[in-house]
Amino acid sequence: MNALANGWFSEIQNELWPGQCFSLKVKNILHQEKSKYQNIQIFETETYGTCLALDGIIQCTLRDEFSYQEMISFLPLCSHPNPEKVLIVGGGDGGVAREVVKHPNVKEVHQVEIDERVVELSKTFLPEMASGFKSPKMKLIIGDGFDFMKTHKNEFDVIITDSSDPVGPAVSLFNESYFDLMKTSLRDGGIICSQGGSFWLDCTHVKKIVAGCQKHFPNVSFAVTSIPSYPCGHIGFVIGSLNRNTDLRKPAKIFSSETIDEIGLKYYSSEIHTAAFALPRWVQKQLFE
């Protein structure tokens, strides 16, 4: 844990982002421990609010987390005509749950998180995020997403995978077989959305995830959102729909600005939804042409 030195937290060097490093000035270390699955660090930063890091990688800061949580939730939810039953895999901090339950059509949310300690520590140190767990729509299961889906077939309208990066415990959530498994847990017309990395970091890696999804879903797109505390300042989402006729760029559910404000979204809007799918020319070519 020597990434916390001289009053700064510097993200760990690894093969995912060689030669670059993002650092945040730390005001106060709130908690550090090694859980069964990973190193957990929670600290208060000077200018980004509370920050959660797993295995030396920033998972969220209070300053910008809403961009990621809203987009990974509302891109698939609003691409579905009636997302009543939702599964979240991962997302132990509670941020995705907090967003998913805001959607007026959502009736029931199951969430499977492998590391109980992330949930518990978020309830203590990140109550703004863990608030999602309190919703009566929520059912939280501590366990393995793979095992859960193997026994829950044909059940969900939307599956959101809020994983850490493809090193450590989350590596299997980027494999092709994982997309196959999700497909069997979806109802007809179901939609999945997974964290999909950065095309600036490694477009070949993104293409591999997209191709894995394309093997099992007839309709696959890639979208991005801007988020300063993630490597390269953005993050992508792989979105797959079982409905081949859906244009994922066009929300099936369009919220007015008033509704957006009312349900408490700060980042997402129908305009942002469409824009998120517009990829730089070189990325569009590499991923889809």
Added chain:
Amino acid sequence: MNALANGWFSEIQNELWPGQCFSLKVKNILHQEKSKYQNIQIFETETYGTCLALDGIIQCTLRDEFSYQEMISFLPLCSHPNPEKVLIVGGGDGGVAREVVKHPNVKEVHQVEIDERVVELSKTFLPEMASGFKSPKMKLIIGDGFDFMKTHKNEFDVIITDSSDPVGPAVSLFNESYFDLMKTSLRDGGIICSQGGSFWLDCTHVKKIVAGCQKHFPNVSFAVTSIPSYPCGHIGFVIGSLNRNTDLRKPAKIFSSETIDEIGLKYYSSEIHTAAFALPRWVQKQLFE
């Protein structure tokens, strides 16, 4: 220049991005000097190619510079029905010039850069960027953009201000009076585009620039592009048109994918043009509602 230490270049700490820091691993320092206006550093990085820093702030890296250069050029150029005569203020590395001359309607480009050393060093160390200066369409003037515009009235279709950040020599390029001056140098229906900071860093600062532009232009928008080596991984553009009926989000000139590839654009496309203007809900509210 102690930002270059232990084989890493860390961007200087300042009031523009307190509490955060982006660093690049350095392979080789190519050149360092203090010009009449600023500290100039050029180095080869491990994974971002050659990098130019002015006063400790990254101006461009070869890995991602095309995002910024293409977008600050083609957003205004493609919003104009016939951008024949263009003025570039700043842009001493040549990257914007390289992009502007690619537009088939552009006949003549004047560029006014204050620091001759940036131009000369870019020709030596960043030939991929300085290549723009070689175009027969180009006329490079070493001098002050303010002085130049005071004697060039009613002359340009598009004015692009490719400045460094609002600390040091570029600070006046963000003032309201600068927008007034640009207006007088434009022909009827002219369009300006200026580097406009980051809404993640300081939305109040962005709003101030937008408001300064709105005082003199009837039609003002704000757009963004993704660029990992700039603070927060993105940068904004303030775009003002003298034509109040133009919808800046819809390109007046639409290039097919074939043309985009042919003229050598890697980032810009008509879809990216429109998407660049979609702002997160909270930013849209703060800037325009």
